[in-house]
Amino acid sequence: MTFARRVVAEGLGTALLLAAVVGSGIMGERLAGGNVAIALLANSIATGGVLMALILTFGPISGAHFNPAVTLADASQGGVPWNEVPAYVSAQVVGAFAGVAAAHLMFGEPVYSASLHERAGSAQAFSEFVATFGLLAVIWGCARLRSSAVPFAVSGYIVGAYWFTASTSFANPAVTLARAATNTFAGIRPADAPLFILAQLAGAFAATVIFRWLIPSLPTTASSVVVPHDGIEGEQK
Amino acid sequence: MTFARRVVAEGLGTALLLAAVVGSGIMGERLAGGNVAIALLANSIATGGVLMALILTFGPISGAHFNPAVTLADASQGGVPWNEVPAYVSAQVVGAFAGVAAAHLMFGEPVYSASLHERAGSAQAFSEFVATFGLLAVIWGCARLRSSAVPFAVSGYIVGAYWFTASTSFANPAVTLARAATNTFAGIRPADAPLFILAQLAGAFAATVIFRWLIPSLPTTASSVVVPHDGIEGEQK
Amino acid sequence: MTFARRVVAEGLGTALLLAAVVGSGIMGERLAGGNVAIALLANSIATGGVLMALILTFGPISGAHFNPAVTLADASQGGVPWNEVPAYVSAQVVGAFAGVAAAHLMFGEPVYSASLHERAGSAQAFSEFVATFGLLAVIWGCARLRSSAVPFAVSGYIVGAYWFTASTSFANPAVTLARAATNTFAGIRPADAPLFILAQLAGAFAATVIFRWLIPSLPTTASSVVVPHDGIEGEQK
Amino acid sequence: MTFARRVVAEGLGTALLLAAVVGSGIMGERLAGGNVAIALLANSIATGGVLMALILTFGPISGAHFNPAVTLADASQGGVPWNEVPAYVSAQVVGAFAGVAAAHLMFGEPVYSASLHERAGSAQAFSEFVATFGLLAVIWGCARLRSSAVPFAVSGYIVGAYWFTASTSFANPAVTLARAATNTFAGIRPADAPLFILAQLAGAFAATVIFRWLIPSLPTTASSVVVPHDGIEGEQK
Numbered sequence: 001m002t003f004a005r006r007v008v009a010e011g012l013g014t015a016l017l018l019a020a021v022v023g024s025g026i027m028g029e030r031l032a033g034g035n036v037a038i039a040l041l042a043n044s045i046a047t048g049g050v051l052m053a054l055i056l057t058f059g060p061i062s063g064a065h066f067n068p069a070v071t072l073a074d075a076s077q078g079g080v081p082w083n084e085v086p087a088y089v090s091a092q093v094v095g096a097f098a099g100v101a102a103a104h105l106m107f108g109e110p111v112y113s114a115s116l117h118e119r120a121g122s123a124q125a126f127s128e129f130v131a132t133f134g135l136l137a138v139i140w141g142c143a144r145l146r147s148s149a150v151p152f153a154v155s156g157y158i159v160g161a162y163w164f165t166a167s168t169s170f171a172n173p174a175v176t177l178a179r180a181a182t183n184t185f186a187g188i189r190p191a192d193a194p195l196f197i198l199a200q201l202a203g204a205f206a207a208t209v210i211f212r213w214l215i216p217s218l219p220t221t222a223s224s225v226v227v228p229h230d231g232i233e234g235e236q237k
Numbered sequence: 238m239t240f241a242r243r244v245v246a247e248g249l250g251t252a253l254l255l256a257a258v259v260g261s262g263i264m265g266e267r268l269a270g271g272n273v274a275i276a277l278l279a280n281s282i283a284t285g286g287v288l289m290a291l292i293l294t295f296g297p298i299s300g301a302h303f304n305p306a307v308t309l310a311d312a313s314q315g316g317v318p319w320n321e322v323p324a325y326v327s328a329q330v331v332g333a334f335a336g337v338a339a340a341h342l343m344f345g346e347p348v349y350s351a352s353l354h355e356r357a358g359s360a361q362a363f364s365e366f367v368a369t370f371g372l373l374a375v376i377w378g379c380a381r382l383r384s385s386a387v388p389f390a391v392s393g394y395i396v397g398a399y400w401f402t403a404s405t406s407f408a409n410p411a412v413t414l415a416r417a418a419t420n421t422f423a424g425i426r427p428a429d430a431p432l433f434i435l436a437q438l439a440g441a442f443a444a445t446v447i448f449r450w451l452i453p454s455l456p457t458t459a460s461s462v463v464v465p466h467d468g469i470e471g472e473q474k
Numbered sequence: 475m476t477f478a479r480r481v482v483a484e485g486l487g488t489a490l491l492l493a494a495v496v497g498s499g500i501m502g503e504r505l506a507g508g509n510v511a512i513a514l515l516a517n518s519i520a521t522g523g524v525l526m527a528l529i530l531t532f533g534p535i536s537g538a539h540f541n542p543a544v545t546l547a548d549a550s551q552g553g554v555p556w557n558e559v560p561a562y563v564s565a566q567v568v569g570a571f572a573g574v575a576a577a578h579l580m581f582g583e584p585v586y587s588a589s590l591h592e593r594a595g596s597a598q599a600f601s602e603f604v605a606t607f608g609l610l611a612v613i614w615g616c617a618r619l620r621s622s623a624v625p626f627a628v629s630g631y632i633v634g635a636y637w638f639t640a641s642t643s644f645a646n647p648a649v650t651l652a653r654a655a656t657n658t659f660a661g662i663r664p665a666d667a668p669l670f671i672l673a674q675l676a677g678a679f680a681a682t683v684i685f686r687w688l689i690p691s692l693p694t695t696a697s698s699v700v701v702p703h704d705g706i707e708g709e710q711k
Numbered sequence: 712m713t714f715a716r717r718v719v720a721e722g723l724g725t726a727l728l729l730a731a732v733v734g735s736g737i738m739g740e741r742l743a744g745g746n747v748a749i750a751l752l753a754n755s756i757a758t759g760g761v762l763m764a765l766i767l768t769f770g771p772i773s774g775a776h777f778n779p780a781v782t783l784a785d786a787s788q789g790g791v792p793w794n795e796v797p798a799y800v801s802a803q804v805v806g807a808f809a810g811v812a813a814a815h816l817m818f819g820e821p822v823y824s825a826s827l828h829e830r831a832g833s834a835q836a837f838s839e840f841v842a843t844f845g846l847l848a849v850i851w852g853c854a855r856l857r858s859s860a861v862p863f864a865v866s867g868y869i870v871g872a873y874w875f876t877a878s879t880s881f882a883n884p885a886v887t888l889a890r891a892a893t894n895t896f897a898g899i900r901p902a903d904a905p906l907f908i909l910a911q912l913a914g915a916f917a918a919t920v921i922f923r924w925l926i927p928s929l930p931t932t933a934s935s936v937v938v939p940h941d942g943i944e945g946e947q948k
Contacts, residue, residue: 016374020397020400023401023403024397031272031274033274035274036742036744037746037749037750040738041753042400045281045282046400049397050371050393050394050401052390052393053393053394061451061452106401107403108403138767141767149767152763152767152863153767157760160764163753163754163757164731164733164738164761165734165817167817210723257634257635260639264640268509268514270509275511278515279515282633286522286630290634293612293616293623298689479925490845490848493841498874505751513748519752519874520874522871523759523866523868524845526863526864527871530849530860531848532852534852579834580841625864626863
């Protein structure tokens with residue numbers, strides 16, 4: 001029962017996140033009169049605001065991973081049990097596709113359409129490595145504090161990462177798959193997705209190794225990623 | 238006496254919120270030189286800043302609903318007593334119209350004028366459903382935490398929802414009625430208001446049902462929505 | 475000694491605030507290529523960021539009023555003793571002019587120059603009334619909470635108030651005087667300053683009267699405006 | 712061992728900071744269609760978001776200075792021991808250059824290239840004096856509070872300082888050196904770097920002297936700059 005709630009929360013949260021990413025990309029591009037910087041400014045600020053709200057909302061229920069790279073990194077440090085990982089990742093992927101569909105319906109687009117937006121090459125792959133490395137660094141560094149600042153740190157980081165990486169920082173395999181199904185501002189060609197995902201997993205792995213050394217107590221705090229949720233789950237059992 | 242204070246607080250807070258929404262829309266449109274994305278960026282950032290401040294200001298007095306959909310959802314879970322709902326909703330509607338008038342006076346517009354801004358169709362209605370579903374999800378999820386983060390979560394969500402919904406996220410029946418009375422950037426044709434309100438109530442209902450299951454302890458915390466205010470009201474009696 | 479520190483803190487904080495308001499206005503206008511909305515977006519976001527930082531920095535020393543309207547309202551409720559008000563207000567005015575001079579020197583402008591920017595008429599005066607009413611409402615409402623959220627609430631409110639008032643929300647007599655001495659983006663004609671100041675004082679008075687009724691315990695908390703600083707001053711004696 | 716961790720944290724954090732500053736400058740300029748204000752808006756908002764996240768992430772490990780001016784000021788007040796200063800500063804400089812290289816690789820630029828961006832003259836130098844004076848004022852004022860607000864205060868200040876200083880607020884000698892090695896939006900001619908660094912150190916010195924007087928207990932809290940990290944380091948020993 002508690003497990004069902006956590007899985008539903010991961011799916012619902014990821015759906016709302018993707019609706020925000022894709023929807024604000026569509027709105028930004030439609031209104032920006034051809035100035036891509038203004039569209040990306042809207043897209044990044046909207047994503048940051050919603051992501052902060054969603055981590056605050058779903059964090060106490062499921063940890064608010066919304067991201068298979070986070071779930072895998074967390075499991076590798078003794079957080080989420082390995083036998084729960086498939087359900088977490090499935091919920092994230094299903095939720096991500098549902099969110100893309102919701103954005104498309106809100107803006108009168110077809111439910112799904114393969115993206116034609118090329119995002120290829122080593123500079124893009126390195127961008128995704130850096131983006132996901134930084135994201136996991138922020139998560140591990142802040143989880144250590146057990147502070148209530150994680151939603152703000154992750155959100156602030158993502159707003160910036162939209163701009164400082166050449167790929168606009170997908171940093172999330174479930175998000176990458178679902179964004180291959182939207183031929184709008186936020187899309188990525190399906191053929192380019194595998195390299196993105198590989199680079200993301202490599203970045204998450206590198207950050208986890210480094211922070212395991214930087215913060216020796218990391219494994220004992222891993223069960224509280226992204227947001228501490230054990231105590232509250234306890235009540236739900 | 239305490240009840241009178243709460244009702245006045247709801248009215249005053251909603252008035253300031255509408256002054257911010259409508260006023261920043263007028264200013265944004267006037268200065269943006271025809272680039273609607275820049276106008277909406279100003280409109281959304283201004284709304285987010287003021288909404289955060291108003292929830293912090295009026296939350297401890299009245300709960301800072303400013304929104305009949307929130308008041309109804311809260312009452313349905315045992316929060317605001319049903320016999321107080323009419324006064325709350327009336328104060329929100331009266332306050333909303335007062336705020337629109339204040340914005341018009343500040344910018345030298347007529348006190349009221351029916352909007353000609355068409356916002357019709359199923360994509361717009363679905364947008365309002367999603368917008369209000371997300372708003373209530375954020376409120377229920379964060380109220381559960383009893384955290385001081387609600388003003389930031391709601392504000393961050395609304396900044397994003399301006400962009401990721403095709404309707405720019407009214408998500409509030411009182412706001413919808415009052416925005417029918419302004420023929421400026423933020424307006425909505427009076428004829429389009431009923432469908433918006435219906436979709437908003439449906440979204441609020443759906444979120445409440447889902448979060449009642451996601452968070453079993455929800456009814457016992459409902460009296461603290463949006464911001465815990467019982468203890469403080471107690472002092473005021 | 476403690477008193478000297480508080481007065482210096484008020485002057486230094488107001489100077490940095492004015493440097494930020496005037497400097498970011500100059501930079502915004504120079505770079506925005508004639509799009510006033512982009513200039514004001516930069517001006518408002520820069521002001522909000524710096525104001526938050528300055529309240530956090532100087533709040534524990536002097537209360538971080540930076541504003542004669544706030545000091546007078548606080549004194550009227552038993553906060554700052556009346557015999558300290560002249561020194562507070564003088565420090566704010568002197569600091570404001572010093573900040574304008576610093577901004578001018580950074581941007582290679584003459585130290586002072588009378589503004590030619592007309593801001594007259596009843597709509598502008600009503601804007602300043604609303605702007606200052608809202609500012610004091612936020613301060614009184616949040617001081618009641620004794621929360622650490624005041625710097626964020628005031629900053630979020632001001633970012634929004636730049637946009638939703640036709641006057642761009644001066645809301646501060648010391649700021650108004652000093653901005654009459656800059657013929658740049660943020661300026662105001664000296665002849666228009668008195669009406670602004672009158673409207674600001676009226677708005678502050680109205681908010682104080684209403685919140686005294688809304689929050690009966692207001693006078694006992696007034697000594698903690700904008701940020702609680704008694705305990706810390708005690709240590710400094 | 713703990714010392715090694717702190718030095719690595721300073722280097723890694725400064726690297727991510729520079730990647731964000733330089734990378735978002737490149738992206739902003741490429742997308743902004745020639746409107747420098749839009750590019751700087753993206754650059755400043757991205758820097759602010761990432762800086763907040765990095766201080767939250769690395770603060771508990773190393774204090775999150777990322778800045779030789781901060782390390783020197785902290786050492787002068789009995790914070791970081793003088794014999795650790797060379798390692799801190801070296802890590803900051805090495806990290807800064809690594810971050811610039813990472814940004815260049817992500818955007819397909821040469822690893823390093825000397826900047827041709829002229830930033831000379833007394834107005835620029837005075838801008839750096841004011842920028843660093845304000846930064847240290849914020850750090851000393853907030854460290855006094857021992858509050859968790861430092862990451863937000865520093866980040867908000869820097870977003871504003873990009874706009875209110877004519878130099879866009881480098882305020883950091885390591886950042887200045889590394890930005891001489893990028894011929895992109897954020898660059899500075901190597902010949903102009905020494906005057907910037909001199910002005911930064913003067914600004915940091917002035918702020919430290921003034922806050923030592925404003926807050927008599929400053930030296931006893933200096934070991935907790937930018938973020939308290941003693942207790943946590945203790946655990947790591």
